[in-house]
Amino acid sequence: MRNVIVTGVPRADAGVVNQLTELGVATVHEAIGRAGYLGPGLRPIQDGARIGGTAVTALCWPGDNLMIHAAVEQCQAGDLLVVTATSPCTDGMFGELLATSLAARGVRGLVIEAGVRDVAELRAMGFPVWSAAVSAQGTVKETAGSVNVPVSIGGQIVRPGDAIIADDDGVVCVPRSDVGSALEVARARVAKEEQSRKTLAGGQLGLDLYGLRDKLAARGVRYVAAGEQDS
Amino acid sequence: MRNVIVTGVPRADAGVVNQLTELGVATVHEAIGRAGYLGPGLRPIQDGARIGGTAVTALCWPGDNLMIHAAVEQCQAGDLLVVTATSPCTDGMFGELLATSLAARGVRGLVIEAGVRDVAELRAMGFPVWSAAVSAQGTVKETAGSVNVPVSIGGQIVRPGDAIIADDDGVVCVPRSDVGSALEVARARVAKEEQSRKTLAGGQLGLDLYGLRDKLAARGVRYVAAGEQDS
């Protein structure tokens, strides 16, 4: 459906989303089967933030932020706003005033596949943002789009109400219905990685810990002493 | 005209430029009609700097910084050096020694649509730079270009003597003859935004503050409750 604002979308369980958030983007992404990562094109405008929330989505026309304004009204405490455009766009669709509005509603941050501006002010406010660009270029408010429809960023599909986790490694999306199982496997992964970390810190090799020596041999990788190779 | 160094170019009024600088890139860009932004490709090598000055322009050959050396002599206190190349170039055309020379003349910073190097030293010196790349790749000094001719960056035209403002949001150019009117409209905008900030912080929506509800309706945007939509 085109040009709709979907109201009252069900959200992923807030408590589970908060627990997922603590585990971080890379862990959650791995745990759910190396899925849901929104790509290296979305970078944080600040260092060290890690947030999570439930997605409200906005689909805008390039150079036009009308639908972000419409999306604000659909946001509630615990949400994250996820914005993209119908064509690639780096314009500064979002700045301090919109962040003020979102912060007033308890929104935790912004993920935008376009540009943001007022980044000094946003950092000072402590409103975390992941964006495709920083740009002062202003936008108009003229063309219809949608709020709370499925959108696609970095080859992944984000549906309203999905869990979004964002940190220094980027942004991951977990489908709403999967957050419970994701938390379970992610916690198991964390436990396993803690063990691996100790083992590796003690000097054992990943080759042995993960049983990779046979794999190398099976794939025909040969060891050659320097000097015995031609080149 | 090709291969000229234009001397004695008139500059925008220094006092007005200083006052524009305080208002910041995004505000000035919006105030002059969403114009003059040099694009998201120019990024600061430091956080938190906001400077402004009058443009001395240099047009270089790719891989060659001869004309930057020629431009230094044309710079005076209160200027900003604006450099671009005749073809796209990421090489490190500028570093600590040139910054030392510019700082000695009271130049306030550099905007370069190419690469810079010695960025640790430049940050330590407090010499602010906006560039298209960071690159240690060195350049030669062989091919003629121009100083203080109109140049184009990010689709905008920069003329010598124009006002340049740069901060964490990027770089904006205000034509020399427009700085007075730009200051006036930018100040009006700041006043209006302060009011909007309070209103939005208090929870009023941009939809209402900017009268966007009618616009959405006029463009055929419909509200649909989740579950009543197909797909």
Add this chain to the structure above:
Amino acid sequence: MRNVIVTGVPRADAGVVNQLTELGVATVHEAIGRAGYLGPGLRPIQDGARIGGTAVTALCWPGDNLMIHAAVEQCQAGDLLVVTATSPCTDGMFGELLATSLAARGVRGLVIEAGVRDVAELRAMGFPVWSAAVSAQGTVKETAGSVNVPVSIGGQIVRPGDAIIADDDGVVCVPRSDVGSALEVARARVAKEEQSRKTLAGGQLGLDLYGLRDKLAARGVRYVAAGEQDS
């Protein structure tokens, strides 16, 4: 040779590498004839680090970090791991666990023409990384590649045992057999630059210091007073 792990590669002299490191990337690159710079596409994930070491190289399949695990075993104290892929790749091939393993062996850092993840943890560990991307996207361990073969990054050839210097300006490679002569010319350059810095800080122009006025004239560059030019 394809799919080999070369063992026992000779390294550049550690003492000389350490002394080169102190001089920094831009200086070393210039000193050896503006060569060996691995390009502006490799950016540090941290600010202010400057390290140097001897290269262990790994050539991976895109989306696959099997050969990084094989490379760890070939690393020794004083090395830097240099990783690339057979096709362009931004996936997060390297993270905290691999860094733990390398740190346990005394490896000084990572240079990777692909993505890294766990960047918050890597910064906290103090394990310095230069990469083409930050990405949480996970990888598999399925496809053969090579360790300690010559690889190419940014149009430069890196051979195992070469010296690698990395700082805020990027990464430079000095061939193993050239580190001694590189140190000599780099030190001479540093001495000369210190002199130039003083001269330029005192207000002398590069045009005069480097004798560029004749060059400009010989290339037909003309001085024109503003207002006397057309256009």
Add this chain to the structure above:
Amino acid sequence: MRNVIVTGVPRADAGVVNQLTELGVATVHEAIGRAGYLGPGLRPIQDGARIGGTAVTALCWPGDNLMIHAAVEQCQAGDLLVVTATSPCTDGMFGELLATSLAARGVRGLVIEAGVRDVAELRAMGFPVWSAAVSAQGTVKETAGSVNVPVSIGGQIVRPGDAIIADDDGVVCVPRSDVGSALEVARARVAKEEQSRKTLAGGQLGLDLYGLRDKLAARGVRYVAAGEQDS
């Protein structure tokens, strides 16, 4: 769901898809509300082809075409194969042999957000392809993915069984359930455009035909005679 091959997916009505195909990509895209265009990154390897069919989707690992082989079995006459990868990839995942296999099953063409090779042979066979790259780089067959799951290309979601139309302007996707209504509006659009074409060929202006003069005035666009403008 990860790592599944979905069998027996329902397809859009073949007769309707064929009629949509005749109308072309731009017309269909406009008719369904300027939606479904897979972006300018997918280019034809041949000139002048216009095809349409129902989507079989394959989601591959970068550098790995295992799932294309799995997808072939799910293809039937009238289908188009739509391939993407979990991370950006330009490798030559598809060539003459796979095309031979698809042609034997009556598949009409390929849309791939990655590379293809054997393009001379594919052109000679008359097997039409739209791809993100041409590349001879070979791939492995090692890592699991999925067939006939929803995929995302160019910010659009493609579901198995959707209608895909491709011509010199690129590729558009029409959701399976919308092909009937799309055909209706697209035909109306064609009729209207034929009328417009005649009118415009006769010299009437779009400004008048589309009633844009009031719009320009309402947005503050002014007419100024050359010479009366400052600049």
Add this chain to the structure above:
Amino acid sequence: MRNVIVTGVPRADAGVVNQLTELGVATVHEAIGRAGYLGPGLRPIQDGARIGGTAVTALCWPGDNLMIHAAVEQCQAGDLLVVTATSPCTDGMFGELLATSLAARGVRGLVIEAGVRDVAELRAMGFPVWSAAVSAQGTVKETAGSVNVPVSIGGQIVRPGDAIIADDDGVVCVPRSDVGSALEVARARVAKEEQSRKTLAGGQLGLDLYGLRDKLAARGVRYVAAGEQDS
């Protein structure tokens, strides 16, 4: 000036423009001092066309072609329409209907730093186009821009009335007041190149024809027999 349509702009002399056109883009660009080339990002949608004319410029908002419609009215026989956008845009801003309108006015072709669509129809019509992209993505008609103001493409400034030459090598702009002198130097260059072509076809080397042997020596280039080099 923002949001203006400038009427009655003076054009470069049509006869001179026609003669320049015959000499081709590369020759004209070289002749005027290696200037005015609009960059490799503008590619022809057809092979073998070479056209020239006088520029009518349009500056559009991204995703919006309103100002192209306004520009059509300002076009006359012998013109070329030159379009760009205030932010980077690949959308299909121009297609068959606009081409029909332009052709009816005697306009010779289109140069657009954005996308075009209906490329099969444009080729069939014989309406030549140079564009930054081919894209079916449609646009709106909502936001003000300008017609016949100076615009910047590929780092070059194009003013209304300038001469534009386009062929398989791309697009060059010659300032209106320079077409006469450009024709003179370009013809001289053609004559000289015809002589060079014969000489080189006869086996003489460019090294000798252009006197480059001394240059190589002066720059320290040494001849080394294979086998005598280390490496």
Add this chain to the structure above:
Amino acid sequence: MRNVIVTGVPRADAGVVNQLTELGVATVHEAIGRAGYLGPGLRPIQDGARIGGTAVTALCWPGDNLMIHAAVEQCQAGDLLVVTATSPCTDGMFGELLATSLAARGVRGLVIEAGVRDVAELRAMGFPVWSAAVSAQGTVKETAGSVNVPVSIGGQIVRPGDAIIADDDGVVCVPRSDVGSALEVARARVAKEEQSRKTLAGGQLGLDLYGLRDKLAARGVRYVAAGEQDS
């Protein structure tokens, strides 16, 4: 070694190179272990050409083609000229006059990781070119570089005298010492592919021909009937 022209480099066997050429880029690349492909960034300026020869390499400064002139003298019948630059460059470093000179020496074509111009004339001459760009932008002849040193393109190392094969799929390099063994394995591959083509044309699936069903199962890929999946 910097700034050298290496003379008298040994070439791969001409007869073997000619036979390799007939087999094409993709086949040769696969046969030698999926190696040596110079990447999808090098595209032919013509359709349907397939050539092969022995590499003469030139390493230029960006915006400067001095070393191409030096390289011409080192070329002999059966060679291909391979050009790259020390920094990324799209300028038109090569055109009709240089092609005339190379053709007079029996050189078979050009591979250039930069731009070319006069493409209409080059096509008319039948001088085949693979390049990273088409650009009329002219270059200077000022800065030293090298001829017949190892260069790197697309992450591959090309040494003078290596075999270069180029066709519509791009360009592959085979090390000089490997051309004999490459021919042997490539011919075996061709024979095997002819058999596969017949089998696949007859309707057998690659899943069976290559034994991939077990692989899918081993990697956990499941078959699910449409409608039985959740989505």
